[in-house]
Amino acid sequence: MPSVFVQGKPVDSYPPLAPEARRGSVRRVTEVGEEVLHKPCRDVTEFGPDLAALIDDMFLTMYVAEGAGLAANQVGVDLRLFVYDCPDDDGVRHVGHMVNPVLEPLAPAGRRLLDEGEGCLSVPGAVIAVPRPDRAVVRGLDKDGRSLVIEGTGYFARCLEHETDHVNGHVYLDRLAKRERKDALRQVADRREEVFARRAARQQALAS
Template sequence: MDELGQTAEGTVRPICFVGDPVLHRPCETVTAFDDELATLVQDMFASMYAARGVGLAANQIGVALRVFVYDCPDETEEHQVGVVVNPTLQLPGIGDRRLEDYEEGCLSVPGQRASLPRPDHAVIHGFDVTGAPITVEGTGLLARCFQHETDHLEGTLYIDRLPAKRRKALLAAYEEELRSDTPA
């Protein structure tokens, strides 16, 4: 990465944090599968890797479009890498659903983690960067990543799924950490 935040495959963009309006409203459907979208996806990968994340939604870098990228292991620990444009999430039916309670974090709420049950299997339907239809099955952490990133595109952060008391405590800890990191 050079001094301008550029990598060979994209520009690192700043991550938006909880409270930024772009994170709290549903994103727009992508209608143009063009060079601008390809550049956005490259920038998203560069930004995700720079922040040491396993997934990143476009609104996390201030772009309110229905796109997310991921580089995340599945239940066999094999890394899966991809992009999904205009995703639709499919979860197992209630009777077939197995919840996995795992501590979750988010690049948009840095320094905070909370236990959150989610289904251990998910299928994502959407399009690749060229507009070709794709379907990807996720298990383990990859299934969680698909759910987490799709939530982002709906304007929902993982903390919005926490019980009110736990969410309030987590946000208070986040605010306290911000104050302690700010020079007086």
């Protein structure tokens, strides 16, 4: 089985960082509580160099922040778009972007809930168990407006579900009970500075 899928298609080899990142600039990652994260994003209607440049910036920002996925509203842009570079539970790497994503509803018989630790670049430092289906199918478009269907299992399914939540105006804290949410925010208070220091060091390392 191929070890890397780019935009859902198998490839023989792929660099450690997606080529988009080499063209991108780092943007500030928004944090929970900022309005742009808590309202549904607008559909992308214009496909062209501006969209491609945003995707480049999002890839680099995701790598600097050591994420597996990043939605446009996490860099302050209220558009339905996310990028990802994420392994599944079999160690297969999935890299790509998705414009105007829609998560397909799965029949209960075809899915299992996995209750595993989940983090978010906009909730810096917190990791909390969130139950999510172990399989996801997302339909949308690529940056050129072509139809795209991406299917994921395990950790990659979690990533697709998490990022689609973002473009719908939800952060994973919205899926938690009050006590777990308080625990997550306490983790942020404890670890935020450490997370930002690591991002700064990584940005410097990637720039050199």
